[in-house]
Amino acid sequence: MSKLGQVVESVENYNKFVLDQVKRARTDQKFGRDLLGRWNDTRAKIPVTRTPTGLPLPRLALPEIDEPGEIARFIFGEGLPGEFPYLNAAYPEMYLEPVREIESFEKNNGRARPEPARRGEGAPEKKLTQPEEPTRLFSGLMLAEDTNERFHYLTRHQRTHRLSTAFDGPTLYGLDSDADGVFGKIGEGGVAIDTVEDMVRLYDGFDLGSPNFSASMTISGPAPMIMAMYIAAAKRRFGPKVVPKLRGTVQADIFKEVQAQNETIFPIEPSLRFLTDMVEFTTREMPRWYPISISGYHIGEAGSTPVQQAAYTLSNGFAYAEMFAARGIPVDQFGPRLSFFLDCGLDAEYIALARVSRRIWAIGMRDVFDAGRRAQLFKLHTQTSGRSLIAAEFKNNLTRTATELILSYMN
Structure with a gap:
């Protein structure tokens, strides 16, 4: 049986396991009591924040159930945030962890901070410093110097520098800017990168080895060459010891x-x-780098349904995992460095796209590839659909995109 066939079988077997746990919770009184106790403890510890008008709002809304079988169905079939099979969330942060307070360089523009969030019986929630402001705007235009200027403008008031690089058409197709027939496309829709010197100029002024810096590069066909240029540019500026950073x-x-x-x-x-x-x-030399972003977005924009997008994206991911494992790369080394990119349109199924994908990925990686927890996590970025927008209805497009954002947040 193929690896993909084994994944299908593993998901079916896990679904049977969940049904067995539901039955056990209803027939084994001790098991049922333990589940109910754990459920009640979790509910009591959910952090509570406050709306702008002061109303308490739990950061996680669990179903109002107290029947052991239904609790088992939720815990084993979906999982609490950060718990296998991760249907609700890959991480407990934002749902079951204290709210992190982010303070801007402008000290909140001089305004008084809102009343601290409270949790449990009203005890003050522990404040933690959140060092990351993961804002990342897709940017690229004209030549390396022009995009570099744009990067500095976008990150001027950011404590952390997260750059997302768009390349022009010739670069995406592996063509130099002096190739025949590409003159009119140079720097259109992205930055033109032909040499290591271009790469040096593109990220000039940024500390590429800093933990507060990361670069995302949206390119696939010539990705190994672009990566080689990026590494060479980093070594040229900061020396060879920068590579693992x-x-x-x-x-x-x-x-x-x-x-x-x-x-x-x-x-x-x-x-x-x-x-x-x-x-x-x-994987061996750059442990902090994500060498592939498995992308369903383009498949969705090419005309697929949400179900087809999930099928193609997951099968591609498992095929990559099989290919990397066959090369001899340990799954617990490459697995945590895989990320995903999904589309979100207006169809109702999009509300479950990421949730279902997280569950299938976790089960397949654990039960077929024998992966540890970090390699089971389906880490994704979701983007609203361009295909759903209509040029002649630009006002309606605001509502379309807003609806897609809501679906993405609920996912």
Whole structure:
């Protein structure tokens, strides 16, 4: 049986396991009492924040159930945030952890801070400093110097520098700016990068080895070459010891290029070998780098339904996992460095797209690939749909995008 077939079987077996736990909770009184006690303890410890008008608001809304079988169905079938199979969330933060207070450089513009959030019996919630402000705007235009100026403008008041790099068409297709027929496309819709010197200028003024810096690069076909340029530029500026400190992501998803975006530059088999070479290197030498972002967004924008998007994205992810494992890369080394990128349109199924994907990924990675917890987590970025927008209805597009944002947050 293929690995993908084994994943399907593992999900079916897990569903049977959940039903067994539901039955056990209803027939084994001690097991049922233990589940009910754990459920009540969790509910009592949910952090409570406050709305702008002062109303208490729990950060996690659990179903109002007290029947052991239904509690078992939730705990084992969905999982609390940060618990297998991670249907509700990969991490407990934001739901079951204290609220982190973020203080801007402007000290909240001189305004008094709102009343501290409270939890449990009204005890003050412990304040923690949150060092990260993960704002990342997709940017790229004209030449490296122009995009560098834009990067500095976007991060001027940010404590952490999170850059997301858009490349122009010739760069995405692996073409130099002096290639025949590309003059009109240079710097259009992204930055033109031809050499290591371009890469040095692109990120000039940023400390690439700082824990407060990361670079996301949206490029797939020539991703290994772009990565080589980035590493060379970093070494040129900061020396060879900077390489293990580099943080960021490169998209590098060859399967979705073949299936949807059509920006492949080599035949698929050598492209995948080239990709695996890069993943093997980054896993060994750059432990803070995400060498691939497995992308369902482009598949969704190419016309797929939410169910088809999930099917293609998950099967691509498991195929990559099988390929990297076959190269001899340990699953608990490459698994935690896989990330995902999903589309969110207006169809009702989008409300469950990420939730279902997290569950299937966790079960498959654990039961088929024998992965540890960190490699079971389906870490994703969701983006609203461009395909759903209509140029002649630009006012309606505001409502469409707002609706998609709500669906994304509920996902």
